[in-house]
Amino acid sequence: MKKFLVLVILVAIGYGMYVTNPQEEDHRNKLGEVWGDALRENVLGMKGKIFGGKIGDKLIGTTVAGLAEYHNYYLFSTMKLQGTTISVGAFNYVYCGTSEQVSETIVEKIQDALQGNKK
Numbered sequence: 001m002k003k004f005l006v007l008v009i010l011v012a013i014g015y016g017m018y019v020t021n022p023q024e025e026d027h028r029n030k031l032g033e034v035w036g037d038a039l040r041e042n043v044l045g046m047k048g049k050i051f052g053g054k055i056g057d058k059l060i061g062t063t064v065a066g067l068a069e070y071h072n073y074y075l076f077s078t079m080k081l082q083g084t085t086i087s088v089g090a091f092n093y094v095y096c097g098t099s100e101q102v103s104e105t106i107v108e109k110i111q112d113a114l115q116g117n118k119k
Contacts, residue, residue, distance in 0.1 A: 017075040022089030024070040027079045030094040031068065031087055038102035082109060 068079040068086055076090040084105060087096035096102065 020092040022094050027087050034096050
């Protein structure tokens with residue numbers, strides 16, 4: 001009976017993960033917010049908001065996030081940029097790190113592109 005109960009709980013958790021798996025649009029929206037902030041503040045060195053607020057930040061971030069590839073694993077999902085995982089989504093939440101972490105990734109990818117290295 002205990003094994004059956006454990007199995008039922010595992011199936012329920014799996015189903016919950018499947019139903020709440022973030023879609024590609026959710027990843028792109030979250031990346032747009034975080035990447036926009038990171039690009040503006042840390043990479044481009046701009047203080048304040050661009051184009052009158054979050055719209056400009058999101059436009060920049062969404063443009064960069066458009067270069068990433070979405071991968072759906074049914075129970076969770078990821079976005080990858082040149083082989084580097086930049087976001088992970090599960091239970092209707094997308095995690096993509098802080099703007100500082102994103103800035104480091106962006107700078108690294110730009111340097112790799114300028115040097116001709118593909119990772």
